[in-house]
Amino acid sequence: MKDLDFTPVRLKTDILILGAGGAGLFAALHAFQNNPALDITIAVKGLLGKCGCTRMVQGGYNVALAPGDSIERHFMDTIEGGKWLPDQDLAWTLVTGAVERIRELENELGCFFDHNPDGTIHQKAFAGQTFDRTVHKGDLTGIEIINRLAEQVWSRGIRRLEEHRALDFILDAEGALAGVLLVDVRTGRYLFVQAKAVLLATGGGPTMYRFHTPSGDKSCDGLAMALRLGLPLRDMEMVQFHPTGLLAGLDTRMTGTVLEEGLRGAGGHLLDGAGVRFMANYDAQTERATRDVVSRAIFTEMRAGRTTPNGGVYLSMGHLGAADVLRKFKGMVERCADCGFDLAAGRVEVVPTAHYMMGGVEFARDCTTERAGLFVAGEDSGGVHGANRLGGNGVANSTVFGAIAGETMATWLAVERAFREPDVSKLAAAVARAETAFAPGPTTSATVLEEIRETLYQAMWDDAGIVREGQGLARVARVLDHLAEGLAAFRLPAEARDRAFNVTWHDALNLDNLVSVSRVIVRAAQARKNSCGAHYRTDFPDPVDPASSLYTSVRASSDAKLTVSAKPVDFSRVQPGHSLVHAT
Ligand SMILES: Cc1cc2nc3c(=O)[nH]c(=O)nc-3n(C[C@H](O)[C@H](O)[C@H](O)COP(=O)(O)OP(=O)(O)OC[C@H]3O[C@@H](n4cnc5c(N)ncnc54)[C@H](O)[C@@H]3O)c2cc1C
DSSP states (O other), rough: OOOOOOOOOOEEEEEEOOOOOOHHHHHHHHHHHHHHSEEEEEEEEEETTTTSSGOHHHHHHHOOOOOOOOOOHHHHHHOOOOOOOOHHHHHHHHHHHHHHHHHHIIIIIIOOBOTTTTTSOOOEOTTTOOOOOOSSSTTTTTHHHHHHHHHHHHHHTOOEETTTTEEEEEEOTTTTTTEEEETTTTTEEEEEEEEEEEEOOOOOOTTTTBBOSSSSSSSHHHHHHHHHHOOEEEEEOEEEEEEEEEOOTTOTTTTTTOOHHHHTTTTOOOOOSSBBOOGGGGGGGGSSHHHHHHHHHHHHHHHOOOOTTSEEEEEOOOOGHHHHHHOOEEEEHHEEEEEEEOOOTTTEEEEEEEEEEEEEOOOTTTTOOOOTTTEEEGGGGSSTTTOOOOOOHHHHHHHHHHHHHHHHHHHHHHHHOOOOOOOOOHHHHHHHHTTTGGSSSSOOHHHHHHHHHHHHHHHHHHHHSSSHHHHHHHHHHHHHHHHHHHHHHHHOOGGOOHHHTTTTHHHHHHHHHHHHHHHHHHHHHHHHSOOOOOOBBBBBBBBBGGGGGGEEEEOOTOOEEEEEEEEEOOOOOOOOOOOSSSOO
């Protein structure tokens, strides 16, 4: 066999953006707008415009526009929904920036959102909010947003590296960021992109749970890369479960996909297996309670055995009138019909499904991180939502902070930064890491990966999911250690050694990152000995007093040992027990 050349191809660019969701594309457009002379490159694991979760946004985009609503009200809903754990300056940036970004999306980028007869933008109800403020295009809002963003990026001279997977950040000999090692999925060839500024916008994505919603290209790659770089990740125990994932049996990938929150907002009912409505037993807001409350209620019903044939509960919309449901939720009705369910007139089986990571890389309002030259935006970042994200605040987060990141990077390049030369030993080490599955050693059956994935899904669902306790967390920690050993020993079988589009190899890389980030989730969950928002422990059920709120911050040392610290929340704008919204 001819010797393979592992020397990465080299490329130089001013700004390298990892990820092409709302955060990555907004960053590219705003950096370009700030300085069209910049050389900007977007590297994305999938196809630009066709991958990631922004495209999957169904419900919509939260923004205070309507008379009677206010950014203060949006802010307070975000802080109270997040159980006083959000970084208040980040949350304020979110709610103020959302107003500008929605105008840009509609008036400059050409998004058609739904309108009222008087011409104003229609805003619908979403759970956990005191005002109907969710802008939408039917129930397929993300497709509208991402298509318009992609067109704008295509029309500018922004370089695209599609089906390129980021593997690791590469430092120079002094320890400063020099660029990123990627692999071209189509050929298996390594590429080193030397960049003056790098944006991490790979979109997190809790795809380590049995039931999950995010797109298949997301495997927490960016978070694992940040961890390996030694950056702190905050609030990682805060994993949001969407209460209503479609449950259509374990043999279809449709299981776990989201049936949007607007269904409950519009008056949908949740029924146990016997057809009895149960949410009033858990919360006065019934089906419109926040996601954590509804998910826990469903999980409790499931554990008590009051389930549907596939082991979940029912979502029922028929009492609202089938024609109306079809008109308002066409996408949802069609999705359910594909799986044999009648959402408009009948009942659909649902299960809570891992949806969003509130945790991520610690960052500042201008999207800078601890590492000079590295910026973060979107779901890879932590601190905006605290213990719970309001539905509709996710896409607002990625677009608002994506735009800020683009502007910050352009400004940063105007005053600083030359290209830095990568330390070749670090580059070689990163290549060797990615090559683990090809390394010498007895080959493994590809089914081993399937077993690792199944074990990961089940262990995280059982012991680090909606309801947690100390013994279960210790158990899942041991399972993760064992899975990490299995992955380190995994060697591609002879029939799966072609590097081009090697799904098995990428599966192993995905699982490696998922196991690393799962360990962080578990470590943070072990450290948080109270219940707060999305994090609920049966051995510490009491909620934390907001006034003494601490957030978790996890870091990995060079030998991958995790340390966790607890840091006080800075109530920079409003103290617990107070509000920025004053009764009139
Ligand atoms: C089904 C569903 C419905 C949702 N509905 C709503 C809603 O109604 N309202 C709301 O506010 N939020 C919603 N969300 C959440 C929202 O989609 C996300 O919070 C937001 O879009 C994330 O944007 P992002 O740019 O950070 O990441 P994404 O849009 O997910 O983009 C991540 C990008 O990174 C790329 N990538 C990943 N790994 C790598 C790698 N190693 N190298 C290079 N590229 C990589 C991906 O291919 C992708 O292009 C929903 C999410 C899902 C899954």
